[in-house]
Amino acid sequence: MSIGITNLEGRHALVTGASGGIGVAIAEALVHAGAKVTLTGRDSDRLGQRTRHLPADSVWLVGDFDVTDPEGVIRGAEAAHAGFGPIDILVNNAGEAPSASFEKTSAAMWNKVIATDLTSVFLVTQAFLPDLKAGGAGGRIINIASTAGLTGYRYVSAYAAAKHGVVGLTRSLALELARSGITVNAVCPGFTDTPLIGRAVAEIVNKTGRSADEARADLARANPQGRLVDPKEVADAVLWLAGPGASAITGQAIAVAGGEVLAG
Incomplete structure (x- = not known):
């Protein structure tokens, strides 16, 4: 999978949670492939700072976009349409992973x-599904889940339950939309080198007294390749699923985790 292979010119993608490490990487990949991209986030200032390196004519920012607020999502959809019109590609990336x-x-x-x-x-997909249906075959829904949605982890039971739900929703919606030509897939990263992992490392250090390097090494050991996943590797998987070459791929939960999970 490579940015150079997929051409998304003429396509409009929307990415939620676009100011995070994976969100920024996805935005970069989509823009470089020629898509117009709407980027959303709750913190308008942070969203602008994290994406200011992207070409202004290719991105449209929608701040104060609260994915948990049904009315806020509807307002966000209207704001997204004001930029590049109806969307063709939806990337549900917003999320959090507190530990306890x-x-x-x-x-x-x-x-x-x-x-x-x-x-x-559920809320964001339901808001933008009319766009995808109106656009006909070729619509894409890509949900960023996690290897926690394919297996279990200690101390993140709420997160694991939610991500298992995302995978189940992905599979159900893929079947509903199969004849429409709209594909629905989940990308499931393992431990990825993002600010979220930085916060997890800080929490491990605080709770155990281990050094930051030791904490990062512990997380990396979950990956058989012995490393953290690069956000760009997650973005490459999204880019492939967004392109025409993945038109027969739907209902899948694709692990980007160095072999940590061998069956989805």
Whole structure:
């Protein structure tokens, strides 16, 4: 998979959670492939700072986009249309992954993670599905899940439950839309070298007293290749799924994890 292979000229993609490490990498890949890209996020200032290196004529920013708020999502859809019109490619990337033992996971934390990581995919997809259907065959829905949606991890039960839900929603919607030519897939990164991992490392250091290097090494050991995934590798998987060469790929949960998960 390579940015140079996929041509997305004339296509309009929307990426939620676009100010995070994976979101920025996806935005870069889509823009470099020729797509017009709407980038959304809750923090308008951060969204602008993280994406200011992208060409202004190829990106449209929609800040204050709260993926957990049904009315906010509708307003965000209207704002997205004001830039490049209806979308052809939807990338549901927004999410968070707080850590706590199951016994210390509060109902408030549980509800917030489910809302941010799972319900958001339902709300945003439902808001933009009319665009994709109106565009006919070739529409793409790509959900950024996680290897936590294919297996289990300690201390992130809410996150794992939400990402399993994303994979299930992906598979169900893929079957519903199969005859329309719209494909629905999930990309499931393993531990990826992003600011989110930086926060996880800091939490491990705080709780265990180990050094940051030791904490990062522990996370990397989950990957049989002995390393963290590069966000650009996740973006390459998204780019492939967004292109015409993946028109027969739907309902799949593709792990980008160096062999950590061998069956989805």
